Amino acid sequence: MSGIKTLGQFIIEKQADFSYAKGELSRLLRDIGIAAKIVNREVNKAGLVDILGDAGTMNIQGEGQKKLDIYANTQFISALTSGGECCIVATEEEDDFVRIESPVSKNAKYIVCIDPLDGSSNIDVNVAVGTIFSIFRRKSTEGTATLADVLQKGTEQVAAGYVIYGSSTMLVYTTGKGVNGFTLDPSIGEFCLSHPDMKIPQDGSIYSINEGNYVHFPEGVKKYIKYAQVHDAASNRPYTSRYIGSMVADIHRNLIKGGIYIYPTTASSPNGKLRLLYECNPMAFIVEQAGGRASDGFNRILEIEPNELHQRASIFIGSEKMVRMAEGMMAAEYVEKIATIQSA
Ligand code: AHG
Ligand code: MN
Ligand code: MN
Secondary structure, eight states: OTTOOBHHHHHHHHGGGOSSOHHHHHHHHHHHHHHHHHHHHHHHTTTTTTTOSEEEEEOTTSOEEEHHHHHHHHHHHHHHHHHOOEEEEEETTOSSOEEOOOGGGTTOOEEEEEEEEETGGGGGGTOOEEEEEEEEEOOOOSSSOOHHHHOOOGGGOSEEEEEEESSSEEEEEESSSOEEEEEEETTTTEEEEEETTOOOOSSOSEEEOOGGGGGGSOHHHHHHHHHHHSOBGGGTBSOEEOOOSOHHHHHHHHHHHOOEEEEOOOSSOTTOSEEIIIIIHHHHHHHHHTTOEEESSSSBGGGOOOOSTTOEEOEEEESHHHHHHHHHHHHHHHHHHHHHHHHO
């Protein structure tokens, strides 16, 4: 085993860095790692057993649920319940947050927000999917934890991560001291440190956006897309367009190669499509920790005050220079809009 560092070993080694509740947070991360392995096993045999396709149900957001959405949701809740460190799970797949009430979780200090299966429309066609999680410390000190404990700003996250079930399975996480990536070695059933101290390039040449929605995009985003498509050898343009449709996979690629991922407001999603608590916040925390940038086009994602469990946000995330350029174009559009209103 020399030279190999497992996720479990790494977490224990790093727990001295945690300023609070060292053992508990380590155990929570371990529980998430265990559930990820179980989900990975099922994702990998998806074509062989009756787990593909629609479950015939909808989540609160009116989106059809896949059987694997429900399976992954159950696995993560169950691992977090038996682990005993989590008092509330807020998940994409449940209308309300889930209060964990088991004898072992009586004094649990943590809240987990989770997208159990991200990009689930890709599952039936063998394309990479993921899991995204965000961890907060419970704020209230007495009674049972409440919605107010869940609705914390992204800056309050103590840890966040994602799992990508791709050509290999990886778990990437941060506790606010850089980002580390672990690849699942199926022969030993362990996540092993493969990408220590991940850094996103400051600039890149990949842009990821569902361009089919072009007509519904804000002017600033349209301008940025045109900018990305102009020939300019000095800035490596035209950029390459890559869009998988699984946020985890698109951002993971951009994290390694450099790039920008945008899901802006559109006519059908006036507040953006992606969910603040379990999609935007954790990915923003990871990307910032890797040296990148994440905003809603105007404001830092991590500083948005949440007021709803399934709140949505637009997101511009990735290499710092690219995100700043797109923000500049959004701001120009905003300034033009205000000028038009004032002159009317
Ligand atoms: P989920 O499967 O958890 O609902 O998330 C899907 C999200 C995200 O992963 C992806 O980038 C985006 O929705 C794709 O949306 P479009 O199909 O509208 O591009
Ligand atoms: Mn998702
Ligand atoms: Mn999902």
